[in-house]
Amino acid sequence: MEWVSFTSGVIATLFTYALLTSQNDTDIEEDDLDEEVEGEDFSVRHVILSCQTCRKLKRHKEIEHNMFQCVKCKRHVDLRVS
Template sequence: MEVVSLVTGVLVTSFAVCIFRNKEDVQENMLVGGTKSPGRLVTLSCQTCRKLKHHLEIQEDLFECTKCGRQIDVR
């Protein structure tokens, strides 16, 4: 029974590490290889998502939510 618990724990831990590692890779790819020029990445409150989300700066003081695409002008 101890071997089964050990193997299960190892599999769950490796699965969790893979999930979180892929999230970071996706954000880096969006900044580096995206179609838009990379700008500042800030955390703002998105009105559509109703949560604090990452926003990319498209123009000076114009940000776009990385999840839903809504633009926020903070001028």
């Protein structure tokens, strides 16, 4: 057996073992569950469009299907088919 193949196999085995046995630090604490979630709804889609009022590329949030609102100036952009 060649040493390169043997070393590659050992490294691959150790890497796989480390991935499978690693502990995730994503435990949710009980204090985090008690707090109310404030802010935007995560189902709202944000896109970057050119705002005619701001005259720049700005973030827009989708308020209806293909109906967007500028985050800065609150101007509506309607992309629905008429």
